[in-house]
Amino acid sequence: MNAPTRVPAKGQPFDLNRRGFLAVAGGAGLGLMIGLRATPAGAAAGPVRFNPFVKVAPDGAVTVIVKHLDKGQGVATGLATIVAEEMDADWATIRTEFAPANPELYANLAFKAQGTGGSTSIANSWDQYRTAAATARAALVKAAADEWKVPVGEIKVESGVISHPSGKKGSFGQFADKAGAAPEPVAAPQAPQFKDPKDYRLIGKEGVHRVDNDAKTDGTAIYTQDLKFPGMLVAVVAHPPKFGAKPKSFDDAETKKVKGVERVVQIPTGVAVLAKSTWAAIKGRNALKVEWDETGAETRGSEAMLAACREAVAKPGVATATNAGDAEGALKGAAKVIEADFAFPYLAHAAMEPLNACVELKDGAVKITTGAQFQSIDLAVASQVAGVPMDKVTIDTVWAGGSFGRRAVPNSDYIAEAITIAKASGLTTPIKLVWTREDDMKGGYYRPMYAHKVKAAIGPDGMPVAWHHRIAGQSIMTGTAMEAMLVKDGVDDTSVEGASNLAYAVPNLKVELTTIKTGVPVLWWRSVGHTHTAHAVESVIDELAYAAGKDPVEYRLALLKDKPRHTAALKLAAEKADWKGPQSLGKGKGRGVAVHESFASYVAQIVDVSIQGDGSVKVDRVVAAIDCGLVVNPDVVRSQIEGGVGYGLGAALRNAITLADGEVEQGNFDSYEPLRITDMPKVEVHMVPSGEKPTGVGEPGVPPLAPALANAIFAATGKRVRDLPLGDQKFTSA
Amino acid sequence: MIKLKVNGEVRTVDVEDDTPLLWVLRDEIGLTGTKFGCGVAQCGACTVHMDGQPVRSCLTSVADVGDSEIVTIEGLVGANASKEAQAVQAAWRALDVVQCGYCQSGQMMSAAALLTENKKPTDEDIDAAMSGNVCRCATYVRIRAAIHDASRRLEA
Ligand code: FES
């Protein structure tokens, strides 16, 4: 744990333009301010902190402070690449370190709070990290110029080496201390001159390996699950079988007999067993007998909940998200109308590392170590739950074994539970809360269940004249700190995003929403609302293309005339896939297409399927094209799209969380069968060349997959797949 | 007291007989490269070698290990590792297979075991040998490619 010795006040978003930051950023100012320089300026020392984002060690190692959680999406590599490029550092000397929780310094500029999500990490950090790097570079150059008594302008920097035409030469490390300790801090220019992209050696280039490649290949990377502190106890909790139930009483006679079990404590979310080892805690938990108070618990099954959603979309929506022209009127007089109903189940994130968090409550302070994804909220929740002021809470972030959204929770459920246990136990030793796979799977915070109903009509020329879209399901944002920002006039934007802003040119568009309430906690899940809206939109547009007798790619392009970035992605995918129509691969095979914008990135996918002898569907190949603006690391972009395809495919093929009488029916990977290597198609990823600012890649690969798959199945079989997942449906070739 | 042979070293641990090897490795011996993903032999994150064979350590009780040689991801690294292990390590790095990385120890244990049995696996061989190893980040495309790459390295 390497938390700063003094944590500055929290709560204020860090503003890059605020006077002061830039003035001191080049010198030791902030380094001293946040107390990370252990030794006085000038003394031989460890790394010198130039600003909140860059440290340089005497041996030349450049450490990039990563303000975002890396849960596999490669943001540590991305931010390191940006810094190394702008500093002209040697890539081999780059290290990364997760930033402590400190929203003043490390806010996500898109949220004005410290947190990772919405595929914003690179986008919001782009100018900030370039500025930090340019400033550190300027300070190093100035230190060298002063020592050599030459003008700054004559100095060159290449791969961490500072040189002057006179033959003088030195490494970053050599000047780190001097630059960091300069009495007159080197101010960054108000509008820093960033490197010309044509001079890039790292950004956009192949062969820049991930910074976490080695540690995650040799098993040394440390995740929360791997933490071990002196005296630490492991906590495993018996959670109630129904959402909203609470423990009434428990019998721990058998639990106490388990060797290693130290304490059993009741908390509002269950009964926690604390033990010296993980296995003892699991065994102890399994031996508990708990009686639950189910007053106020959700007791409905998911079928009843889905029926409520379906009923809701049969009626006018409670709120209207979009209303342009007169969709209902235009539908009445239309030549051809298509009506389609869709259903989407609850989905678990099921990250590979089940949820966990390590906490220590001691001397009126809370120390948290975990794969923290929303530090601003975690700080506030921790302070409230522990009953200590916010400046007594520290969070150290470690690698997370996936998240897909689950580690960013508006009530920090898993961190709050860990602190509650520590508090209830009265112990001051570190406590590591470990959820088993079953706890994780049954623990809620799912992608909500939704129903959609779309009525769309085409005119005599085959082009759409009206689109009337109804959506019903739970709201993710209502009741959270984000409600004020994201719920307007009864519309939670995350319920309708991707549909309410339909990209296709349709003159009459109406999108309605009815928000359903259940006792099942819901949450964003990799690509949030787009997980369902893209499926409905891209399925219906495909149906309209067929109804119009047009090629599905041509039809989309015709409707995207004023959407150049959708168009470029779609054209690139079609070209690389050698698209010659949905049925061009022969009998028993089909091709499907979808294009969708999410989080300001544009992704088109073409999916090829073949129908197997037993009627099942095999996905053979996916060709994807993405426009995510300027590409920082092409291989990370490829890996995120490959991963997005796989994540979307697993869900589309067979994932669903269902409830019977309020109890989740899935528990482990045998009942929530994840995508396996045997299901994985070939994936090709192509990037649209772009000079636009970089946008996200973690989520945008997911939304087009399900509809492109469903459209491919239609091409092969003549059968539309509107409800997800496919499950064990059998198909016959058309 | 139970004696275990792990990565070529003899270790003595004081645990109950029914303790899964996974938790002995992680909590007692401190070899945390072997991961907990499901606890019921459904995900492969806990895969280790027992006398060269890939086993799920979450369902292998420590008492059943006996004299068998256990190799974990930590034993897959370095000059003492088998040549298959070294090829797998090199290929995984060359192709940047990892994303979150949590499943990858198990993936590499299964891959090294496959290559020991079969120096030149086809896609079908790979799918069959690796289907017990889940990757929620879906790095499967690269896992396949890396195993082929490791196979080429073994030929060279
Ligand atoms: S943890 Fe052993 S197979 Fe999943």
Ligand code: FES
């Ligand atoms: S790399 Fe994340 S689960 Fe495989």
